[in-house]
Amino acid sequence: MSQSLHPMLNIAIKAARAAGAIINRGALDLDVLKVGRKGPNDFVSDVDRAAEQAIIDILLEAFPSHGILAEETGRERGNKTSEFLWIIDPLDGTTNFLHGFPVYAVSIALQHRGVTQQAVVYDPTRNDLFYASRGRGAFLNDRRLRVSKRTRLGDALVGTGFPFRKGDNFKRYVKMFEEVMQSCAGLRRPGAAALDLCYVAAGWYDGFFEMGLSPWDAAAGALIITEAGGLVGNFTGESDYLYQRELVAGNPKVYGQLVKILAPYTRVLSEPEGPIATAAAALAAAPAADAATQAFVDASAAPAPARKTVRIRKADVTPDDAAPF
Known part of the structure; x- marks a missing residue:
């Protein structure tokens, strides 16, 4: 990747690729995986758990004061009162994965005071890395992404x-x-x-x-x-x-x-449930960031303030913006 990436995004990419390597190894011998059920048609495997642990280990090694909201372990790890929250799906598309159907991905996002600032979605079967930093554009590998122009x-x-x-x-x-x-x-x-x-x-x-x-x-x-x-x-x-x-x-x-x-x-x-509710409550009561973490934020563009809506007016989207970095 030729772009100069935000340091927090770089850590998220490192974590996503580590999880992807675990997923690709698991895909080589699906028959030996231990698979459990979280509910009807809702599966979890050893690969989900191992990938999630690898992601959280990498994130917390870099940012030990940050919070974690992960699909399999919820809020068990990380700082439950941090204003920084990593939202993690270690293997989105587990049912596809278990059948060898190659459509699944690792998803990692970082929220600061409830506003998503960094995002990575990694497709390990195609080695495709989708990523974005707020205000800096979205990319697939090295290519700038744009939504389609169809109007009907x-x-x-x-x-x-x-x-x-x-x-x-x-x-x-x-x-x-x-x-x-x-x-x-x-x-x-x-x-x-x-x-x-x-x-x-x-x-x-x-x-x-x-x-x-x-x-x-x-x-x-x-x-x-x-x-x-x-x-x-x-x-x-x-x-x-x-x-x-x-x-x-x-x-x-x-x-x-x-x-x-x-x-x-x-x-x-009216009310979110389970770990989602816990995360929402924690964000509402989050204290100021620790000095080390704040330095990462200050080193790049200041986070955009939360908006009432995420709608983007047509005038906000230029046909071909210059590279954001």
Whole structure:
């Protein structure tokens, strides 16, 4: 990579590649993996756990005062009161991985005071690294990413994710699926939301929607989309999608058309659950950063202030920005 990257992003990339190496080794002999169930159709393997441990070890070695929110271990490790929070999915697409279907990824995001500042999504089967720093653009390997320019939903390729957990509202999803499918050029469901979001950023999808996502599924991909000129929100187009378990994304034109279709199907949760609630509460009560960590932030551009929405007006996206670094 030729760009000069933020030091925190460099550490996240190191962690993602270490996890990817563990995943690629595990993929060579899937038959010997120990696999457990977190719920119906919701699996976890030794590879998930080993990859997560490797990521957290690398992050906490570099930033011992930071907080951690990880899919398998929640908030067990890290500083629970830090204003810096790493949000980690060590293997998004575990079911694909266990079947040898090569669509899965490592997802790592860093939030500072609740605003995502750094993001990495690593596809170990293709050695593709998607990454972004707030205000500095989104990239795939060395290539700057831009969302697609399609303006009509009727011409759009849209990604989605099927509900699969007990308690998911299948009937509501089928109605959404039917309406979107009849309004767009094609609907796809590869099975790894972190990659789906990156595909929107790359312009391979024009839009995406899914219910039931957790913060670790969406935090990194969402920043990569907005840094590529796209929009992310909940089904009514608001910016607090990360803890609402519903998400829609796309280029600005397609996003607006998808929101119009999906808004009647919104189900805003009044209270997040489990480790998500703990993380949200911790962020609200976070103290000032320690001096060492603050030095990393001060060494680069100051973090952007939180916005009420993540919508980007058309005028904000220039056709071909200069390289941000």
